[in-house]
Amino acid sequence: MRSWRTRVRARTEWPFILTGLATAALLVVMLYYPVASVFIEAIVIDGQPSLSPLTSVVSDPFYWGLFKFTAYQATLSTLLSLALGLPGAYVLARFEFPGRKTVRSLTLVPFVLPSIMVAVGFAAMFGTRGPLNRALAAVGLPKLELLFTLKIIVLAHAFYNAPLVVRVVAASWESIDARLVETARSLGASPRRAFLDVVVPQLAPAVLTSTLLVFIFTFMSFPIVLALGGLELATVEVWLYDRIRNLRLQEAAALAVLEAAITLGLTYAYLHYESGQAATRQVAPRPRERLSDALPLERLAIGVYALIIGIVFLGPIISMLLASVTDVGGGFTLRYYEFLLARRDVVVGTQPDAAIRNSLLFAVGTLIVAVPMGVVVALATARDTLTARLVGTLAMLPFAVSGIVVGFGLLQTVVFGVEVFGYELQVTGAVAIVAAHAVGAYPFVVRTVTPALTSMDNRLVESARALGASRTDALLDVELPLVAPAVAAGAAFAFAISIGEFNATVILAEGGNVYTMPVAVERYLSDRTLGPATAMGSVLLVVTGVSFVIIERIGEYGGIE
Template identity: 40%
Template sequence: MGQDGSRQLTPLLRRAGRVTLIALPLLFLGLFFYYPLAGLVQSGLSSNTGFTLERLTRIFSDSYLRHVLLFTVEEALLSTLASVALGLPLAYLLTAYDFPGKRWIKSLTIVPFALPAITVALGFILVFGNNGALNRGLMALFHLSSPPLAILYSLQGIVLAHAFYNAPIVTRFVAAAWERLSPRYEESARALGAPRWRVFLNITLPMLMPALASGAALAFIYSFLSFPIVLALGGARFSTIEVEIYRRAIIQINYSGAAALATLELLIALLFTLGYLRLAARYARHLQLATPRPTRSLLTGPAGPRRWLIYAFIAASALLFVAPIAAVLLDSFSRTWQDQTVFTLDWYLAIFRPTYSSLIAASPLQSIWNSLSFAGASMVIALTLGTGLALNLTRRRFVGRSLLELLVMAPLGISSVALGLALLRTFVRPPLALSGHWIAIVIAHSILAIPFVIRAVRPALERLAPRLSEAAHALGASPARTTWEIVLPLIRPGLLTGAVFAFAISIAEMSATIMLTRPGLLTMPVAVYRFLATRQFGAASAMSVLLIAVIALAFVLIERSGERALRG
């Protein structure tokens, strides 16, 4: 191709590229999110005679559903508080201190978020249950005849499990911001004699606010939409809206009733999303690029009572985050035989034996492969589409930008049960007859992941000093080149966080997957569920351990390879 030709083509291509960057994600969301969603909302708001609000108003006149609504808000608020109370100190420890294996622990902080709820419920029952390790330990220690702690099957059990899930989100978001915070302001304030707590409250915390608000908002929305955890650890007396949607849609064959509840749930979740977007925009500031923050050794750094406070906090966190996973690990190696608990490898041998495959209608190896490839595909799609949207949302000002923002963040407010249901009904008939195809599952996972990618990438983009791009421009670099060579490397942590979240959401997703799956497309969480449903508790634990191992390995690999690729 001649020089002249390409020079004429470039602006055209550039424009086409820019349009594609925004049009393709919107097309994707339009086809696979808004089109199915419209059908859902329509069912919720119509009767034989046409449009009606009757189904919605009936929700409020039903005393039981009012009770469910209030409980959902209550548990979501408490869960958010608990997640922040745990996540913020953890982020501090990860930022201010050095300790052996810190890199690994940082990679692994997100593991809890990626665990399927049934595995977490299993771990929680084994540790915090009436007959769990904690109660049995206390009974043996203090010679008690009955379990002293009633933690599960109540509101606090649900809140604790939600903190297990969501505190890592808060930690992740806050630590990413904290590391890039210039220590200069804090140092000046300290030099001027301000006590440590005032420096934190008046200087550090406000600068961390966008990240903290992001994390807390996600924790709220996630707890608000929580479903299997509430079912497993709360039981029927602690129902959320999401549980009711599931009940109506999947068991009571009341699709329009479920659709009405899903519409209401979506409205509430969108309201929170909107409020949060406002909040985040108000606090957004252009921060300095990082000068490395000083860190101290965790082993020798803190002194006096402070040291014991920190160690006690670490012990409590270990009990919450590590003990349930360790308990599932132990459980997978033990079996009850003639009323004795003995060590065994049977469960691992069993899940790899071909005869076992009929139990879950697929071989475990295949479900591992399915989970990994679905998660990989969803990660690529969500990261590409999400980053494209984030670049547009951050850099350009245009009419309707906040509306666009709300539109692309809306999947955050959709329950995965409702999404699975809407997709199922869309996919069984033309024009989108994807039913039974693997891409249907990948689409559902990508939709759920896109807002997380945007959420992870945007704060990094907003922190970027605009003069960097301006300088590149002035030196003659094209916008594309600026993005590729300046912007993307600088938002590396955000991109990695986005990738990890997308992967995590896909590999842990069960509520929508279980509706869209068919025997050959089984994923690991669904396999765990199938084992549990047929009294194969040992096999379920072994499969959970396999899943945890795969997730942990994948996270470490993604982070390491991502760091290397983007650094080079």
């Protein structure tokens, strides 16, 4: 017969078990089942298996061209991201200068900055009345028509993804053992030869992982291409969205399956190379030099690079902020912000105050759902076991599957309603959008909390369990207090991601009043109303900027090293 202590301990295990089961159920209902329904739609016709939807897409020259163009623009975007990011990684890894920590923190920008806001910034800077064309006109040069061209899409992608390259490669560069370089030099190697033979091979995995990551992101890019390219420069994601809007659902499902096959393969390769870099070793990092001590030619090159970075990265943000307070005649105005506070519909049928309110409410709802989910999955993946690796791979599905696909799957399953054990399960409106946001946000909580858990001394938990604490007690009294900063950073990520989420939201908000700030921005841009779009984009910048400051203050738990 079990003792009283054993029975009590068994009962107190239930909260931990039930939380894990609830997380698994949510993932099944809100992620795996909807995504699976999209894939089934592509291989089943009238209840019978059929490959005709897939073969019709594969055999269509139009779709071959669509995939080729998507891969082509992703390749160009990746190359430009590398060209802008690698010099930045070199500067961060080699030199010490005022503001270095702030610059490094800014490499988190792609994780918190809404991509639709980036599109607004580029439209404001490179538009007909933008600062660039006004400057060209002032010196008598012809205007540049970059909007709705491949050039501006590639440039916007580089703005968004070059910081990822900097973050990944700089971390790897800083971990190179200086003793190996010194040994090569002592054996007669020149600085160039030592760099090529010692440094480059050790940087190659980081460059490859960042290349894969950027290619995946730009291959699946949606808001930037939609806003700056439209259907004239449609990628797979944009055309998938168009097929859904036109109720060509089976065609959309076939496209989603083919796209997922490509992105899942690339994501697997990325995770494989990233895990290969995860092994730690004792190194003697090379001390960073003061930037003022660099060679004159090197300082000149860094200065030119800083100027380019300033134009590419600060230009769109400053242009958006200026456009939000500038009227058509060039004078100062606050009417675009007054418009955001006005309770009235515009031509595109979108009330700005409702969009702001919805975004904030959905972000709070996302926190309530995504943070516990992320902590539970982090606990399940923090140990190096086969089960943990399997759970970790399945948990990262939102990284490999488009938000459009998730939104599409939710729409045709739980939003329209499904029957479960004789009862109809239906999730609509705000609840469906919060679910989609939570699905996209919880992996970032996982990626911030898991490193903190793996670095924690297991003996603390084992001691608590040996003294009679249940698994739930050990979690609440030992583990969570120790990883609280990581949980807080994950929560800030989840909030920022919800505020900026566009892909799934634009599908689920179609025809309803649950649109958010990013959806409102896209609608204003599609109506060629740049003023309201820049004002709403500026509000988005402030909200996500606060999230960024929180993440930076708490510590660099987020991002990808």
